[in-house]
Amino acid sequence: MLNGFRVMTSGVILGAMLLSGCNNSSEPDKAQQEKSMNENPDSNTGETQNAEVIKKGVGDVIQSIKGLESEISTEADAGKIQEMGKEISSIWDSIEKQVEDEYPDWYERIEENLYPLIGESGNADKDLEKMKRLSETTKEDLQLFLEKVK
Numbered sequence: 001m002l003n004g005f006r007v008m009t010s011g012v013i014l015g016a017m018l019l020s021g022c023n024n025s026s027e028p029d030k031a032q033q034e035k036s037m038n039e040n041p042d043s044n045t046g047e048t049q050n051a052e053v054i055k056k057g058v059g060d061v062i063q064s065i066k067g068l069e070s071e072i073s074t075e076a077d078a079g080k081i082q083e084m085g086k087e088i089s090s091i092w093d094s095i096e097k098q099v100e101d102e103y104p105d106w107y108e109r110i111e112e113n114l115y116p117l118i119g120e121s122g123n124a125d126k127d128l129e130k131m132k133r134l135s136e137t138t139k140e141d142l143q144l145f146l147e148k149v150k
Contacts, residue, residue, distance in 0.1 A: 050098055051149050057095030058149070061114075062142050064088045065135050068121065072128050072135070081131075085121025088114075106145045113138040 068084040092114060100107040117134035120126060 050102065054095050054098055054102070054149050055146060057091060058099075058142050058146055060091045061088060062139055064091055065117075065139050065142075068117075069132065069135050072131055078124070078126060081121050081126060085118045088121075089118045092118075103145070103148070106141075106148065110138065110141050110145060113141065 064084065064087050068081065068088065071081055071084055096107075099110070113134050117131060117138055120131050120134065
């Protein structure tokens with residue numbers, strides 16, 4: 001009986017030693033990874049790249065709106081204005097999800113005027129004065145937003 005007790009005790013001790021090593025991994029835990037990212041801000045390249053993509057996209061939208069404004073001023077044909085509205089929409093669509101995810105308040109603010117502007121550009125009977133107001137407001141919001149993107 002004493003031999004059986006020793007074997008069982010040895011088994012339990014050996015099992016405990018093996019199990020205690022199971023949680024030892026060579027991968028750093030999440031808290032340690034976050035700490036190292038915060039200590040080295042240059043390693044946050046994902047955020048920097050997103051910001052650069054957003055900035056470029058917003059700059060492209062602003063340029064397209066400026067082009068649309070100049071078409072409106074010269075009262076160009078409806079087809080050209082509609083085409084430019086589609087271009088603005090396409091450029092915005094390329095960054096929309098990132099802006100919505102990272103800057104939800106700005107996203108709502110920008111789209112409050114941007115979508116009506118795009119919609120008006122597609123109308124058969126375009127209200128050019130309304131388009132001028134919407135384009136100016138949208139451009140201002142986008143400029144302010146660019147200052148907030150880090």
